[in-house]
Amino acid sequence: MPELPEVAYQKKYADATILHKKIVKVETSDKKIYQSAKSEFEEKLKNNKFTGTERLGKYLFLNLENNGVLVVHFGMTGKLEYYQHDEVPKYAQLTLTFEDHSRVSFTCPRKFGKLYLAESLGEFQNENDLGIDALALKKDKFLEILEGKSGTIKGLLMNQKLIAGIGNLYADEVLFQSKIHPKIKVDKLSENEKANIYKEIEKVLEVVKEARVEGQKLPKDYITTVRKKGEDCPRNNGKIEQMKVSGRTTYFCPTCQEENA
Structure with a gap:
């Protein structure tokens, strides 16, 4: 299972690939990954941008230009995959298409990962009783x-x-x-x-x-x-x-x- 060092790598990967790009399309998959209604993710992510990232323990926080943060818990097999072709990776649970036609997918073969929407890292930490x-x-x-x-x-x-x-x-x-x-x-x-x-x-x-x-x-x-x-x-x-x-x-x-x- 990804622990702090692996999530630190995912943070660096996100910083290098997906920041400051307008999201023009949101595709969702298995609902068990989503900790709010999938429609909420689609509504909040579309036409938004990631402006920066933070990490707390095993969680990655993708800060949005509007409406808080997308929070990623990678489970046992989750990871971000950034690409510039049309073929969506196998096991993609969330796929975002950017204005420049590049994409990022959160892939999670065993479906133990979780995606959350939150106001901020601090709010999420308090609500989930994280140390x-x-x-x-x-x-x-x-x-x-x-x-x-x-x-x-x-x-x-x-x-x-x-x-x-x-x-x-x-x-x-x-x-x-x-x-x-x-x-x-x-x-x-x-x-x-x-x-x-x-x-x-x-x-x-x-x-x-x-x-x-x-x-x-x-x-x-x-x-x-x-x-x-x-x-x-x-x-x-x-x-x-x-x-x-x-x-x-x-x-x-x-x-x-x-x-x-």
């Missing part, structure tokens, strides 16, 4: 979020109401880089462990974001590169193991990430 963006997180705020919590650290990192942008994949990476077992309870973490997790949130997300935006490979010592049970630990400390934490498939190295460390 602070993971890359805007300050240490004091992170420690405040941890205070009084007793669930697993992985579950907390994935809780979008607390911190927006970290999903299953990069929660595993943050904890691998921090050498913290994913099942450790938040209230059992030392102050040094909390500080280390905070440091790795910023570091991991920035590294992955840069890799996604620039089309580069991740560092060889990232567990994301070997995400499979029985693979060698990237630090050569044994084998990767798999288990469920907070209902999600989790990969970790039991040597690097000792449960009772």
Whole structure:
């Protein structure tokens, strides 16, 4: 599922392709993608323009010249596709044609993505009870979020109401880089462990974001590169193991990430 770094790439892609172009045609598809009536999307988008983009966690905000923003949640397989030909991509759920005859489609094969209309990023954040963006997180705020919590650290990192942008994949990476077992309870973490997790949130997300935006490979010592049970630990400390934490498939190295460390 696209997480913060992948959505950062989609933001850059949108910035480079679809801004300041008049939308002259709106085509919609499966209604389950749309969080308001499809007719509302058609009405608000036609003859409008995207003037800029913002990102909050896993959401991309396409700011409109008139009538607020189009909000995109990419689900597991969603992406924007910009093109200058007549053949609409397979699995297109929303297709916008611009005055210069170019087009953009939101494609989503598994239909887990969602499209919203909102007044602003702030309004959407409040209405959907989203936490602070993971890359805007300050240490004091992170420690405040941890205070009084007793669930697993992985579950907390994935809780979008607390911190927006970290999903299953990069929660595993943050904890691998921090050498913290994913099942450790938040209230059992030392102050040094909390500080280390905070440091790795910023570091991991920035590294992955840069890799996604620039089309580069991740560092060889990232567990994301070997995400499979029985693979060698990237630090050569044994084998990767798999288990469920907070209902999600989790990969970790039991040597690097000792449960009772």
